Amino acid sequence: MELLPKILIAVVALEHLYILWLEMFAWETRGKQVFKGSLKDELFTPTKTLAANQGLYNGFLAAGLLWSLLISNPEWSRNVALFFLGCVSVAGMYGAITASRKIFFVQAVPALLGLAAVLLFL
Numbered sequence: 001m002e003l004l005p006k007i008l009i010a011v012v013a014l015e016h017l018y019i020l021w022l023e024m025f026a027w028e029t030r031g032k033q034v035f036k037g038s039l040k041d042e043l044f045t046p047t048k049t050l051a052a053n054q055g056l057y058n059g060f061l062a063a064g065l066l067w068s069l070l071i072s073n074p075e076w077s078r079n080v081a082l083f084f085l086g087c088v089s090v091a092g093m094y095g096a097i098t099a100s101r102k103i104f105f106v107q108a109v110p111a112l113l114g115l116a117a118v119l120l121f122l
Contacts, residue, residue, distance in 0.1 A: 001120075001121040002121060002122060004121055005114065005117035005118045006069060008110065008113055008118075009068060009069055009081055009114050010066075011110060011114075012065055012085065012111050012114050013062045013065035013066050014062075015106075015107070015110065016058045016059070016062035016088070017062045019054075020056070021055070022034060023051040023052060023054050023055030023058065024052045024055035027047075027048050028044045028045060028048060038099075038100060061084055061087060061088055061091070064080065064083070064084035064087070065085070067080060068081035068084060074122070077122070078118060078122045081122070082118055082119075085111045085112075085114045085115045085118065086115065088107060088111035089108050089111040092106075092107030092108025092111060095107060
């Protein structure tokens, strides 16, 4: 069952790479479609730098998760995965409280499933 936690870690990492791309490079194009209804169209240009900053942080989360998959020592790999999945979980819960409940399901739930899988199978 070692495969399940690794798949979930990779899925969460890929999701955060997508968020990085969306917020850093596609904020004024695809971002408008993704966040339609949450943010008025005229706010995308003035918030481009803020979104890019958020995207960079999402990239760091993805990097940490991918790093956990590359560590050969099982104990260190597990600990790094737990740390970064915990960070994503907290960020998802905070986003759900402060911005949109949808964030809990899109961001926190996959990370929480990953946390559970790592704790149970690694």
